[in-house]
Amino acid sequence: MSSVRYLYISLFSLGLVIFAVILQQSGYQGVSFLPCPLCILQRVGYLAIAIFCFLAVGIAPFRKLFHALALLSAAYGVSVAGRQVWLLSHPETSCGIDPLEIWINQFQLSKDIPWLFKADGLCSAKLPAILGLQVPEWSLFWFSVLFLVLLVTLFKKRT
Known part of the structure; x- marks a missing residue:
């Protein structure tokens, strides 16, 4: 894959994170979108995909390695987003406070x-749909697209 394509994927992934932060800060249809x-x-x-694709541009000898790490990051995202979509369709499995929240909020990045x-x-909170889909469903869609693009281009010769 060409350097320009890695940059596009990197910028697209960063754009999705920026959109999530904007949605979190400003809300949508009068509803605050607090991240679970x-x-x-x-x-x-998404940040891992962006970083690995950016590194693939800058460090050419390790391009395949960074491509594979970006692919693994996309697979990780598909699994996490898939879990959240499943929780949305099975809200009875939610127990209120998520123990994962306490664990995540103890990291230094959460404090900084x-x-x-x-x-x-809450992971199972139903929020207003955006263009017909919940945010986790959009996330699953975009992780799947990124995964497929990275998978298909992993073994293609660089152009």
């Missing part, structure tokens, strides 16, 4: 950059 623990873990997945990494919401 699984949302924070998905942000980590709370607007990006602090979990405050």
Whole structure:
């Protein structure tokens, strides 16, 4: 894959995180979108994809390694987003406070950059749909697209 494509993927992943932060700060249809623990873990997945794709541009000898790490990050994101979509369709499995929230909020990043990494919401909370889909469903869609793009291009020759 070309350097430009890695940059596009990196910028797209960063754009999704920025959109999530804007949604968190400003809300949508008068509803505040507080990030839950699984949302924070998905942000980590998008940031990892962005970082590994950016490194693939800058460190050419290790391009395949960084590509594979970005692919693993996308697979991780698919699993986390898939879990949250499952929780949305099975709200009875939620027990109120998520023990994962306490664990995530103890990390130094949650204390240093709370607007990006602090979990405050419930994973099974139904929020207003955006263009017909819940935010976790959009996240699952975009992680799946990124996973497929990275998988298909992993063994292609660089152009």
